[in-house]
Amino acid sequence: MVLICWNSTLLIKLVLDSDTTLHPLGSLISCYRTLLGRFNYVSLNHIYRECNMVADCLAKNSINHDYGVIEFADPPPHALQAYLDDLDSVGRSRKIKIGHDSDAV
Template sequence: MGCRDVVLESDSAVAVNLLNKAVDVPHPLATLLWGCQDYIKKCWGCSIYHVYRECNMVVDRLANLGSCLDLGLCTFQVPPDNIRSSFVDDLCGLCRPWAVV
């Protein structure tokens, strides 16, 4: 797509930590992580950060929607209805309660 600077935000602190640090050989996901890290180090800027899902509900709702779709690439010409309201909320910086169980 020609993007040169990418910011990746994930609500998985474990995934962010694994991608941002060196991986030991005995780690069960070492090969997958090395592949991701090599791709991240290509000729572009990529920063990876942890964010709580309450800070980016669009991504959270897209992830939930993705679990119901068929395998393969899915593109949208317009955002699905249940995502539009989250988009506006995220742009406005709407605060959401964070439940700790």
């Protein structure tokens, strides 16, 4: 069983049931599908960014690394605080928009 948690519902939708033939990331999504097809059971789940801050920090900094697999023996400096917060079970708030802009007076 493989459990994958992404903070993008759009990405989950693309991987699960969209025609990505003309999508700019179509070949990458096709590779995901091929890889996931090798497992008997795969679960793709949405998780809010605030509940997955270490992954968010790593993803945001990934542009600064070469392509390929990167392994860290310890949390890298840009993700250290998020890692320590997770260890201490620090809560995080989530900003949401309530109402419509046209409702403003």
